[in-house]
Amino acid sequence: xxxxxxxxxxxxxxxxxxxxxxxxxxxxxxxxxxxxxxxxxxxxxxxxxxxxxxxxxxxxxxxxxxxxxxxxxxxxxxxxxxxxxxxxxxxxxxxxxxxxxxxxxxxxxxxxxxxxxxxxxxxxxxxxxxxxxxxxxxxxxxxxxxxxxxxxxxxxxxxxxxxxxxxxxxxxxxxxxxxxxxxxxxxxxxxxxxxxxxxxxxxxxxxxxxxxxxxxxxxxxxxxxxxxxxxxxxxxxxxxxxxxxxxxxxxxxxxxxxxxxxxxxxxxxxxxxxxxxxxxxxxxxxxxxxxxxxxxxxxxxxxxxxxxxxxxxxxxxxxxxxxxxxxxxxxxxxxxxxxxxxxxxxxxxxxxxxxxxxxxxxxxxxxxxxxxxxxxxxxxxxxxxxxxxxxxxxxxxxxxxxxxxxxxxxxxxxxxxxxxxxxxxxxxxxxxxxxxxxxxxxxxxxxxxxxxxxxxxxxxxxxxxxxxxxxxxxxxxxxxxxxxxxxxxxxxxxxxxxx
RNA sequence: GGUUCCGUGGCCGAGUGGCUAGGCUGAGCUCUGCAAAAGCUCCUACAGCGGUUCGAAUCCGCUCGGAACCUCCA
Numbered sequence: 001x002x003x004x005x006x007x008x009x010x011x012x013x014x015x016x017x018x019x020x021x022x023x024x025x026x027x028x029x030x031x032x033x034x035x036x037x038x039x040x041x042x043x044x045x046x047x048x049x050x051x052x053x054x055x056x057x058x059x060x061x062x063x064x065x066x067x068x069x070x071x072x073x074x075x076x077x078x079x080x081x082x083x084x085x086x087x088x089x090x091x092x093x094x095x096x097x098x099x100x101x102x103x104x105x106x107x108x109x110x111x112x113x114x115x116x117x118x119x120x121x122x123x124x125x126x127x128x129x130x131x132x133x134x135x136x137x138x139x140x141x142x143x144x145x146x147x148x149x150x151x152x153x154x155x156x157x158x159x160x161x162x163x164x165x166x167x168x169x170x171x172x173x174x175x176x177x178x179x180x181x182x183x184x185x186x187x188x189x190x191x192x193x194x195x196x197x198x199x200x201x202x203x204x205x206x207x208x209x210x211x212x213x214x215x216x217x218x219x220x221x222x223x224x225x226x227x228x229x230x231x232x233x234x235x236x237x238x239x240x241x242x243x244x245x246x247x248x249x250x251x252x253x254x255x256x257x258x259x260x261x262x263x264x265x266x267x268x269x270x271x272x273x274x275x276x277x278x279x280x281x282x283x284x285x286x287x288x289x290x291x292x293x294x295x296x297x298x299x300x301x302x303x304x305x306x307x308x309x310x311x312x313x314x315x316x317x318x319x320x321x322x323x324x325x326x327x328x329x330x331x332x333x334x335x336x337x338x339x340x341x342x343x344x345x346x347x348x349x350x351x352x353x354x355x356x357x358x359x360x361x362x363x364x365x366x367x368x369x370x371x372x373x374x375x376x377x378x379x380x381x382x383x384x385x386x387x388x389x390x391x392x393x394x395x396x397x398x399x400x401x402x403x404x405x406x407x408x409x410x411x412x413x414x415x416x417x418x419x420x421x422x423x424x425x426x427x428x429x430x431x432x433x434x435x436x437x438x439x440x441x442x443x444x445x446x447x448x449x450x451x452x453x454x455x456x457x458x459x460x461x462x463x464x465x466x467x468x469x470x471x472x473x474x475x476x477x478x479x480x481x482x483x484x485x486x487x488x489x490x491x492x493x494x495x496x497x498x499x
Numbered sequence: 500g501g502u503u504c505c506g507u508g509g510c511c512g513a514g515u516g517g518c519u520a521g522g523c524u525g526a527g528c529u530c531u532g533c534a535a536a537a538g539c540u541c542c543u544a545c546a547g548c549g550g551u552u553c554g555a556a557u558c559c560g561c562u563c564g565g566a567a568c569c570u571c572c573a
Binding site: 034035044053090175181251278281287288289324334339345394398485486 | 500504511522524531532536538568570572573
């Protein structure tokens with residue numbers, strides 16, 4: 001029996017708005033697509049939260065025994081400033097502003113994105129396709145939609161006919177809207193707009209003479225629209241129907257709605273079984289976004305070099321901070337909360353390092369304690385399988401950490417070996433493999449380690465001689481430069497570098 | 500205006516009908532030569548008003564407050 005059979009996953013499907021039992025299309029296999037970044041600028045902390053949420057989902061599904069193909073794209077063309085006639089491609093615009101080739105822009109910000117992902121210990125996806133690598137497929141599906149009569153061409157641009165689609169399907173099924181409301185509200189049409197209806201969206205745009213990014217097509221030189229890339233790439237690597245499609249809440253409409261319309265039209269079937277949307281990171285209750293100017297770059301957060309920050313916080317502190325809330329809730333960002341997270345994470349991290357060193361004294365049954373340990377192990381999985389509830393899982397890990405500290409401080413550990421090992425390995429793997437929370441080295445060099453050990457040995461000697469004045473001085477002086485000595489019960493000493 | 504969501508103790512943040520969230524902060528105790536770390540104990544909330552129910556933070560209605568989407572945004 002696999003872990004996923006023992007602890008079946010339930011997740012909130014945005015399509016139904018309900019928590020549903022997770023049943024994969026192919027037993028044991030999961031296909032998951034997540035909308036990646038548009039690489040026209042540095043990723044900010046809000047963007048990072050989404051990728052972190054799906055990283056944990058990916059990690060957990062894998063951990064409980066699924067074979068997961070995780071596709072996360074890079075959008076390097078086609079994301080328009082707006083969908084009106086004069087809409088400019090985001091990459092193209094940045095290239096113009098910075099006087100660089102579009103591919104230079106793409107390269108720079110893709111690398112930044114990857115660096116940030118590594119810093120936060122976010123695993124790379126199985127496949128990371130780019131939109132420009134799939135121009136041919138995007139042209140093909142556009143042709144197909146034209147042939148089906150669900151798209152129309154105007155002056156070298158092709159648009160999706162939402163009203164026509166809505167005659168046989170429900171456009172707005174995901175975001176709970178109906179087409180009449182959409183037509184009534186929203187922005188008015190630009191007079192020179194080529195679209196038949198303002199809710200139609202571009203599949204292919206004609207490139208104006210000054211437009212840098214352009215490819216030949218049956219409709220002349222142009223570039224693909226924003227939504228079509230995800231349909232093409234998800235279909236190509238995961239099939240016409242796949243298990244999970246994720247992304248930030250703000251992509252639900254129109255981006256994901258358009259994906260559903262295109263894919264359903266082109267393939268004759270609904271593309272996705274479970275839609276998962278992660279919620280926004282907020283600052284003072286407002287969404288963190290570039291346009292509002294309240295966004296943080298990860299590097300600013302690490303260094304503390306930002307007007308809203310009192311100090312810097314490590315990547316793992318931030319990762320822990322984000323995992324304390326559920327992915328579907330908004331999370332408010334503040335110095336106070338980060339400070340609390342820093343201390344909380346340190347506690348878990350210390351327990352992680354002691355659990356690695358912990359050894360059994362005697363292999364013998366201890367029913368009462370074992371029952372409690374097994375219960376904690378069980379709850380880790382139950383909580384994670386319940387819509388990937390990292391907050392609840394962390395609560396159990398804190399209990400386990402207390403247990404670990406108690407055991408580590410005990411004279412002897414008497415337990416059945418299999419329970420002991422299971423307990424250790426669950427704490428370890430929940431922390432490191434599932435939640436991706438690893439110990440931070442804190443610049444722990446060999447030379448420094450040796451030097452501190454010289455002082456520790458010296459202090460042991462003077463302590464044995466009851467020369468407490470000197471013993472305290474060694475400790476205080478080290479403390480002053482950021483090294484905290486800790487005296488163990490057995491006369492052993494350890495140290496910790498404070499940030 | 501339309502669609503959706505939220506309002507939990509000093510702070511952050513889980514929790515969807517009865518059973519302890521958890522972290523941080525604060526107070527006290529234990530251990531320790533003294534610290535630090537660790538362990539234990541305490542501080543017991545659910546925006547307001549009504550309703551359903553034996554019983555509601557949890558369901559329903561209204562009021563107040565806040566947010567997201569409807570235009571690019573993870």
